[in-house]
Amino acid sequence: MKSSVETKYNKWIVVLSIAIPLVVALLFGVNLRKLGYDVKPLSFLPPIYATINGITAIVLVIAVWAIKNGKQKLHENLMKVAIGLSVGFLGMYVAYHMTADSTKFGGEGAIKYIYYFILITHICLSVIIIPFVLVTFVRALAQRFDKHRKIARITFPMWLYVAVTGVIVYLMISPYYS
Numbered sequence: 753m754k755s756s757v758e759t760k761y762n763k764w765i766v767v768l769s770i771a772i773p774l775v776v777a778l779l780f781g782v783n784l785r786k787l788g789y790d791v792k793p794l795s796f797l798p799p800i801y802a803t804i805n806g807i808t809a810i811v812l813v814i815a816v817w818a819i820k821n822g823k824q825k826l827h828e829n830l831m832k833v834a835i836g837l838s839v840g841f842l843g844m845y846v847a848y849h850m851t852a853d854s855t856k857f858g859g860e861g862a863i864k865y866i867y868y869f870i871l872i873t874h875i876c877l878s879v880i881i882i883p884f885v886l887v888t889f890v891r892a893l894a895q896r897f898d899k900h901r902k903i904a905r906i907t908f909p910m911w912l913y914v915a916v917t918g919v920i921v922y923l924m925i926s927p928y929y930s
Contacts, residue, residue, distance in 0.1 A: 755759040757894035765890065767882035771840070779846045783853070793852035794844075798929065802922035808837045809915035816908060828892070834911075835885065841918070858928040863908050867924050874917040 784791045815830035857867050884907040891900035 755894040755896060758890055759838070761886075761890045761893075765883055765886040768886060771880055772863065773879045776842065776846060781850050782850055791851050794848045795852055795929065797844045797848040798922055798926070801841045801848070802919050804837050804841045804844070805915045805918035805922070808834050808841070809912055809919070810914065811828050811837065812908065812912050831889065831892070835889065838885075853930075855925055855929050857925050859924070863924075870917050870924070871921050874914060874921055877910055878914045878918075881907070881914055884910060 753815050785793070793822045810828050811834045815834065818824075818830060819827040857864065857871075859867055859878065884903065888900060888903045891897075
C-alpha cells in the first residue's frame, strides 16, 4: 500500500515529469536575441554546466558508496546535492540556449556517428530520468526503503549515464563553439 507521502507527491511527479521536458523544449526554441532583446550570449555557461554534470556524477557515486557503507544521512544529503546540481544545470542550459545560437558538431566520419549516438541517448535519458529521480526521492521521503532501493537500482545508472555523457557531449562539441 502506498504511503500518504507517496500519494501526496504522485501528482507533482506526473506534472513535473511532463512540464520540465516541455518547458525546456519550448524555451530551447526561444532565442531572445532573435526576438529583438539586447542580451549578450551567455557563452561562458557551457563549461560551467558541463562541470556541474561532472560533479553530479561524482556526487552520485559517492552517495552510492555512502549508503553501501551505512552512512544514510550522508547519502541523503548527497542525493539532495545531486538534485540541486541537476536543477542548476537545467537553469544554465536553458539560459545559454535562450541567448546563443546552437552549435553544430563539426566532426566527420565515425566520430560524427558516435557523437550523435551519445547526444541522442543523453537527451532521451535526460527526459526519462526525471520521473525516476522524483519517484526514488519520494520513496525515500516516505521511508519506503524497500521500494526506494528497488527503483534506485534503475535510477542510479541512468542518472550517472546522463551526467557523464553530458560532459562527453560538451568535450566533443566544445572545439566548435564560435
